[in-house]
Amino acid sequence: MGLYDFTFYDLIHRNAVCYDGKPAWFEAETGATTDFSAFKTQVDCLAAGLQKAGIRSGDRIGVVGKNSLAFFTLYGAAAALGAIVVAVNWRLSENEVAFNLDDCTPKMVFADNEFGETITSLRDRLPSVDRFINLTDNGPLDAFDDLLDDAPFSGEPVSANDGLVIIHTAAVAGRPRGALLSHANLLCASLHLNHCFNLSPDDVHLNLLPLFHVAGLFMAVCAFHAGALNINMAKFDADKAVDLIAAHKASLLFDFSPILGSILDAGEKNGADISSLRAVMGLDTPETIERYRKTTGGCFYVMYGQTETSCLTTMGRYDDCPGSAGRAIPLGRVELVDDADNPVPPGQAGEITLQGPMVFKGYWNLDKDNDQTFRNGRHHTGDLGRFDEKGFLWYAGRKPEKELIKPGGENVYPAEVEKVILEHPAVSQTVVFGIPDPKWKEAIKAVCVCAPGQSVTAGELIEFVGQRIARYKKPQYVDFVESLPEKDGAIDREAVKQRYGGKQPGNS
Template sequence: MTEQPAPTVNYVEQLLELFAACGDKEAVVCAERRLSYAQMRTMVLELATKLRDRGVRPGAGVALLVRNTPESIALQLALHLLGCRTVWIARYPPYREQVEFIEQAQVEVLIYDPERTGRLTEELTHRAEPLQILCAGPGGQGPDLLEPVEPGTPEFVRAPGTPEPSSLFYTGGTSGRPRLVHHEHRFFLALLAAAGYYRSIGELGMRHLSTTAFVHVSGQMPALLTLAEDGLLLLAERVDLESFLDTIRDERLTSVFISPARLSELLDSPLLDGADLSSLRYLNCGGGPISPTRLAQGIERFGPVLRPVYGLSELPLVADQPFMVNDPEHPERLASAGKPFADTRIEIRGEKDELLGTGEIGEVCAAGSLVMTGYWNDPEGSAQTMAGGFLHTGDLGYLDEHGYLFLVDRKKDMIVTSVGAANVYTRPIEDVLASHPDVRAAAVIGVPDPGWGEAAHAYVVLAPDATVSVEELQELVERELSDLHAPRGIDFVESLPRTALDKVDKRALRARHYEDPERRTVSDLAPR
């Protein structure tokens, strides 16, 4: 990736100019609060003044453990105005992992919401070299940054020579240790450039509901894009289906994000019959594979607003399919992740990092202005993941002759089976199982098999009053794919376990498979 020249203007200063131009126009809605762009600008500048006065130095690493509120956005912008490195702590990792994350990130300051944490803050304040503690709200162990400023306080001005800001985001590592995804200033400048492009083509007035917290880069990207496009951002952490539909109707939302699990819930809900979704322009769906059957149902119900998106913490938007239709001439595109987003370039590479051709399955590799710089304080992991200037995603897929990307599996989830050591991918099996009218969801893992080395094992959620049998589903997969793909065993379950980010938790499925010491590794059916 070519290096960009050092910018002379901090991206936050550019945002604040936009905020000033928008004035009293509504910017952020959170529960009963409705803040204008002018109020958001004032909040950012006041927080920057308080942080500077509390001794937060330019370039410091500052950890944040806060809720999905306007203050979380304003804190990032204020810290980035100071040239700090923000370190976002997710709630869901185990306590020990949160501590390790903070230690790896070389944090000097912790800003936390007193309603959000307990044990973590206690340890950090009683260690040999305690962190400076600041609070986003009253009642905590440090000064409250949200107290009103003294009247007559001069407006904050960024000092010359302030370091470029950056952010660290948590992602789980394959070794079990957290990895710190490092996005530098150029990432945020690229977001503003993308917003400028959307404004230039008249894509203004976006009204986006953000249920993905600002702690995640996948939450920050649409939030900052919305604000940089003069739009309205609605913040929520947990929204049930009824509230979700009511909010779309009442706020005339044009953009929302849902997971594949939430899309299925929405399609199966009787609440959908009376819902008014006429304002939607983008019903973004991502965070995991979407079965073509469910996608076709969604397109039929919602129209071309349904937009599959594919991204990672390291590159929050790799590919998308805006304005998707169920094209009878290209039915295979229902299984596609779409085409590269913005300036992203996608290549498919083999086991020796060689470039593969059209239709050949290999690792999905990507480059572009939104790709991370690397993993913080992990040169070996960064060099491996960013080999050749491309992000190696760990996902397996292929490109068709029209440039559409098709994902078939996670590299670590691929099943090597039979005496010929054939590669079997779980995504096609899951899609075939989900195509049966009695099946609502399916997940496939590889398990040891004495005759095959590894074999596919499926967990299937059935529709109410379903009558399909294990044998019928095995025969369906064998007929549509091959005998190597047919699951040797199938468990019918009420639901699939999910991670905190609403992805199917295959690690939990593997653990469930081995919970029973008498667990057989093959089904009653002999290998075909």
């Protein structure tokens, strides 16, 4: 540790002293509680074992698993060594998992029992991996406990600017990009969130978003940073979430529609008291937000951000300006620019750009992409927004080159879905785009032209896609048409969206 450095491991050390004996983590599945000092001991044992096994600063460690204490401990141990966690979305297909891991050439891979067979089948496709380890007690891989070493741990210096985690963003033109985030990114985001929520050691965070997701990881860390308790759910279930909120007086969670709505439904059905839920941040409909406020009296916090901006670019209270995404974060210079990177005036839409300590380190091994996104000394998000006279950001969609769909908080690029649809022999042309959806905020629609003499049903095509890439990327709606509108000899995507987008039959 340098004189001016502070890392995630330093935070773990600090909290073991400040909150010795105070509960830090509760596993909902087992009922086990771990306090802050015991957590540091577990981190040190794992770090010592990883060090003995040859993990050094800058090495990558892959992990495919549901939320667990072991997963969170792995983040801590990697932080102690200066290693980088490659957190893989377990909802991906086998081929997608293989790509994301191999893209970062990890020396070790950890996996839950549930994904042990998948990882075992990928051994030959991951030549960089020396060892495959169970993230849980039993499974087809090497035992987790055998890796632990209770010898005194002594790590090498780690910088706050060193990488800590790689999270792959949605595939652009069919290729996912690994966003590298540093210790400084993580801790700066944590302090922003703590400031926003006014967190204290008395708070309780319901940790229901996956730890492979930037919001899931950063919310868990912000609660840990504040000395609050993380109530961990391996997988979201609304009835179980309501029970945990009521039993532990949970005060905080992050929401992507339809999470909050399903919690409110379950609370009403079960007659549970969820009034302790004083702070919710995320993306949801005005109707759900208002229902939450009336049910709990709590505050809903809005935000705009992406993995590349350490989750946050703007944030604020929903009540301050309903419909907006809040104001620029305290340590962020947010500017809206035109195509020539000139600032646009208030009220005019421009590309959202960010400068400051929340900007990620770059895409893993993609120098040309980094040159493009970091041009002129700003991170270019590819999203559009406008500022009003009071400095509130109003989201205004995406730039044409960044046609991104966000069903339930996940990122899906149309090009990736179109590529798979066109692998079906019955489809000759397709356009995929996002449409408004009352449950998921945004749903995926495909408009297709069948090849001469060929046919396929919507259900068959949806299942075809779901078997080849992550199922959350499959279309919810499919239209078959005789032809697609063209402009200058190419498919006119905007015309397709205008003609076949909007509210869908049965979508209320």
